[in-house]
Amino acid sequence: MFSGSIVALITPMTPSSEIDWEALTRLIEWHCQEGTNGIVSVGTTGESATLTIEEHLEVVRHTVEVVASRIPVIAGTGANSTIEAIHLTQEAENLGVDASLSVTPYYNRPTQEGLYRHYEAIAQAVDIPIILYNVPSRTGCDLAAETVQRLAPIKNIIGIKEACGDYNRVAEILLGCTSDFLVFSGEDGQNLKMLELGAVGCISVTANILPRKMAEFCLAFSQGNIKEAKSFDEKMQPIHKILFCEPSPQPVKWALYEMGRADLGIRLPLLELSEHLRQELVDNLKSIGAL
Secondary structure (H helix, E strand, O other), X not given: OOOEEEEEOOXXXXXOOOEOHHHHHHHHHHHHHHOOOEEEEOOOOOOOOOOOHHHHHHHHXXXXXXXXXXXXXXXXXXXXXXXXXXXXXXXXXXXXXXXXXXXOOOOOOOOHHHHHHHHHHXXXXXXXXXXXXXXXXXXXXXXXXXXXXXXXXXXXXXXXXXXXXXXXXXXXXXXXXXXXXXXXXXXXXXXXXXXXXXXXXXXEOHHHOOHHHHHHHHHHHHOOOHHHHHHHHHHHHHHHHHOOOOOOOHHHHHHHHHOOOOOOOOOOOOOOOOHHHHHHHHHHHHHOOOO
16 A cells, blocks of 8 residues: 655645645645555645644645545654654544654654654554654664664554665664564665665655656566666656755745746745755756656
8 A cells, every 4th residue: 555656746826835635736736646555644844844734634634634545644643752753643534544654753763662652652542554764864763773673563553754865774673673673774865775675665845847757667667677767767866856956845846836837925934945045946847857
């Protein structure tokens, strides 16, 4: 059920930073039509850090309703408070999501034992599948491979989005897990290497603007067409790079604006893409046929 190209979907906003529900509907429909294999609603790219809890859950609800079971919906439900993470995950479960994506607690920098107990408590509070999310560059803590291996036997902890920056972590994690534990690439620039090491797909920022190409890349690899997959990956590398020229989702939101698929809204402390980077982004979009 969970594999291939899963988009870490933006939350489109108006210039006054209100959620743009019509644009969200259009984006979801586009992804369903273009072959995206799943949607993460209100993850990091969806600006989970600046949405209120009420807005967060309303975006999840809207996404579930528009998708209408065509592809899996995974709700971002992580928090630095275990109580809040449990609440968000329970509410997402009630809204009918297919799984949750739970980022490691940020800022308070728990120990590995603290991380284990955090995820254990969430898993005990819900029945839906849970995908761990490790992105130490944003959270300030790194979920060690050994801790992932301890968590993997918990029945509804089914996988991890790994974005630690070291693609070899995939092999480290899988070494001590059963074959049904899923690893997803969380670094678009490393997607191919992670798939080669055993990842089953990617939770992707680039899929926001290249949904068909990302889906075709993952499909080619899964079908053993490695040469074709490498060709897709090579062509997308400049896009992967430019989409992280500033903190995400600043670049990807500007890209979608240039493509006519979203307005310029973004919430402080994030800003619109810096002016000196805009032409380079446009040039890259044109070179790959997105404009």
